[in-house]
Amino acid sequence: MQTEELLKIVQTVLDERKGQYITTLDVRGKTSFTDYMVLVTGTSGRHLKSLCEHVAIAAKEQGCVPLGMEGDLGSDWILLDLGDVIVHAMTAQTREFYQLEKLWSVDAPKEKTYAAN
Incomplete structure (x- = not known):
């Protein structure tokens, strides 16, 4: 399955299951793990928990086996x-506290070149 197909499935399931404020961050070029x-x-x-379980089921149905899930019922x-x-x-409180959108929106520092004396 192509990455973009998987992304569309995730977004669709979250929307259908009443997930709020769905935001997709493109982190290609910022990290190698996803x-x-x-x-x-x-x-x-x-x-x-329900949102993640439904996404996992939909992904499995399309042949993408989830690598893992962290957190459980009662987790924020x-x-x-x-x-x-x-x-x-x-x-909402946890999302506001950690501000992942802000964290991952920071660009990598540009390489500096120094003139030789």
Whole structure:
């Protein structure tokens, strides 16, 4: 499955399951462990868990086996690793505290060249 197809499945499932403030971060060129991070806000720990479980099921149905899920019922942040796409499902308070959008929007520092004396 192509990365963009997987990304579309993730976005669609999160939207259908009432995920809030779905944001996709393109992190290609910023990290080597994934291409996209999808952030979504859930209304409760149960909602976060449900969002990630439904995404995992939809991915499996398309032949993409999730690499892992961190966090559980009662967590304020659940991470679903699908390889090229990582889902961060968080409560509003946790999302505001960690501000992943801001963190990953910072560009890599430019290489500086120094003139030889």
